[in-house]
Amino acid sequence: MKNIAIIMGGYSSEYKISLISGNVVFQNLDKNKYNAFRIHIFKEKWVYVDANDTEFPIDKNDFSVVIDANRIHFDCVFNAIHGTPGEDGLMQAYFELLGIPQTACDYYQAALTFNKRDLLSVLKPYGIKTAISYYLNQGDVVNxxxxxxxxxxxxxxxxxxxxxxxGISKVKSAAELPTAIEIAYKEDNEIIIESFLDGTEVSVGVINYKGETTVLPITEIVSENDFFDYEAKYLGQSQEITPARISDEMTQKVGAIAKRAYEVLKMKGFSRSEFIIVNDEPHMLEMNTIPGLTTESLLPQQAAAAGITLEDLFSNAIELALK
Structure with missing residues (x-):
């Protein structure tokens, strides 16, 4: 039996969603193949949490834990942390230094994709279209x-x-811009301001499944709100239609772009890329490397549409990491 650490939580506003994702992974891992351990990663503590919610501190020197006088080491880490430090490369680099396999992409890819500006500028030479954008760093003069x-x-x-x-706002008038900028700065010291793309929004899951880069069925997102915001994502204020109501040609086209981005960046594990299709041209918004794994999340919905169970999806990620 392999010991699998499922890391969840994190240091950002997304920690609550990460805890839900991590628990979904915990519930769906094959109990005959894996001993799963829920590991909460927070700024103030790294702990293993047992079935009774008792906490055991993690030894950061080698990422081990002592339970009842037994020291447990992990064969593989299942990364379910959205945001920092799980999605931006910090945990990936830490595990690489320790020589422990983990299910997400490598640290450089994580850092690059987590930075929307840098990701889009790296993909631009490959002909991947994006919105028109304007960048601000905290302290810059706002014109x-x-x-x-x-x-x-x-x-x-x-x-x-x-x-x-x-921290995202849709701005309709010049007067709204300063407030929107303040809101964004609460989440990050760098801001990206993008032109509004009026088109069909789709989300494309690309994973390595059994050693092959695989594009999952595409999801169309119809938000009841002004855009696909937090409420639309997690509180049911959107329709998520899988497969998307787009032509076969467009399905092929946007799938090929998402797959190309995955392969160009030498990605591993899960990825979910967001696009808006304007005049038959997909424009990329971002790529997530630790997409939500809650039952409401898009990637699990897409896997289900492809006939892949959550148990299969998660086992596959662990097996590829162990290789």
């Missing part, structure tokens, strides 16, 4: 006219490195 001249209205103001739509 409202210049921003609007470049990206137009309405536009989106986003933290550069944050997930689950925390």
């Amino acid at each position: 409202i006219e210049e921003i609007i001249e470049k990206v137009g209205l309405p536009c989106f103001v986003k933290p550069n490195k944050a997930g689950s739509s925390f």
Whole structure:
């Protein structure tokens, strides 16, 4: 039996969603193959949490835990942390130094994809289209006219490195921009302001399944809100239609772009890329490398549509990491 540490929590606003994802992984791992351990990673503590919610501290020197005088080491780490330090490369680099396999991409890919600006600029030479964007770092002079001249209205103001739509605003007038910028700065010290793309939003899961890069059935997102925000994602205020209501040609086209991005970046594990299709051209918004794994989340829905159970999805990730 292999000892699997499922890491969850994290240091960002996404920690609650990560705890749900981690518990879904815990519930769906094959108990005949794996001894699963729920590990909570927080700024103030790294602990193993047992069935009675008793906490045992993790030894950060070698990522082991002592339970009833037995020291337990882990064969593999299942990474279910959305946001920092699980999705931005910090945990990946730590496990690489310790020589412990983990299910997510490598640290460089994690850091790159977590930074929306850098990701899109790396993919641009490969012909992948994006929104028009304007960048701000905290402390920069904000020139409202210049921003609007470049990206137009309405536009989106986003933290550069944050997930689950925390800190994102849709801005419809120049007067709303300063407030939106303040909100984004609460999540990150870098901001990306993007032109509004009026089209069909789709989410494309790409995974390595049994050694092959596999594009999962595509999900179309129809938000009841102004955009696919936190409420739309997690509180049911959106329709998520899998497979998406797009033509076979477009399904092939957007799937091929998502697959290309995965392969160009030398990704591993799960990824979920978001696109908006405008005039038959997919524009990439971002790529998530630790997508939500709750039962409501898109990647599990897409896997189900492909006939892949959660147990299969999670076992496959562990087996590939162990190889």
